[in-house]
Amino acid sequence: MLLEIFRKYIGILLIGIVIKLLDDDVDEDKRNKSFHSKIYRDLTAYKLPYCLLFLSLSMLLETYLVFSLFTCAYMIGMFHFPGQKLPLHLKAYQEMALLAIINIFFIPLEIFFFAFTSILLIQLIDDLMDKAYDFKYGYKNFVNKFGKGEIILVSSILLILCLMLSWTNTMIVLSSSFFINYLYSKI
Template sequence: MLEIFKRYIGILLLGVVIKLLDDDVDGDKNQKTLYSKIYSDLAEYKLPYCLLFLSLSMLLETYLVFSLFTCAYIIGMFHFPSQKLPLHLKAYQEMALLIIVNLLLVPLEIFSFAFIAILLIQLIDDLMDEAYDFKYGYKNLVNSFGRGEVILTSSILLILCLMLSWTNTVIVLSCSFLINYLYSKL
């Protein structure tokens, strides 16, 4: 039971980090800071808190957190594969490098689960943000491929996640939903 609690807290902290960093990349922070004093205060100290939360989550669940974080980065860069990044590599080169690092350092079943789980979360997020993303021109897989296709793909990914680890699936998805709920209340 303690092991599951540690994993839940580690993944929850990681989810907060991913959500905060995603705002910077997507440019969503501007809207939130106009309406939320809490978010505005948090955004001012985002970097140190992200580093602290990421460090704590890595202590609690090293391989899974590392793999979830790098998979979120990989999938986040998927829409811009030719973009040149600060390390003077193109996005697809960084993505390939991170996949190789995961394959070398993380057990394959953990990396596979992490990649599928993050892709599932991305698809669910795109389903929930379909109208907003269409209105403001953000990249969204539902708008690119269709609602039915994304629902079918999400269902398949959910089954794969459950087959790989039902415990991790419940933890990762519940953390994702909790973070999105709390974030919407800021």
């Protein structure tokens, strides 16, 4: 049991690192780290091979959940730009629909629903923490769009849903997310 939880935690931690690195790249959010941290410069210089390695390792450790977490992060990342045309010549909403269909057909529904709910919860928590920064620099943020009280209420509902779906996975995903953000703030 403990070995299974450890395996799942490492897989989710690795995919969380991949999501964080790619999110920064897509958002072009450097937060001046490149001037202050050699670790950050090294990571960004070799981002692609490390992301591929971490993605591969995490898929070996926890296939369905990692795939679903990654694709849900991709979908939720495009919520603010549904009409944007992407490199595959599809609009963002079309790619989101395609990924949802792939998840529905190939991933157990409870895992997909948990992954989507937990990634949305993490996004809302991140938006709560980054409210002032995102407002100052013009980044899209659900708190700035809908209000702090509304996002806290929705986040509470999402947390309850996550706990109802899988208490263990919720603790692993949220603790991994907080740990990645903590490490990221230290580099």
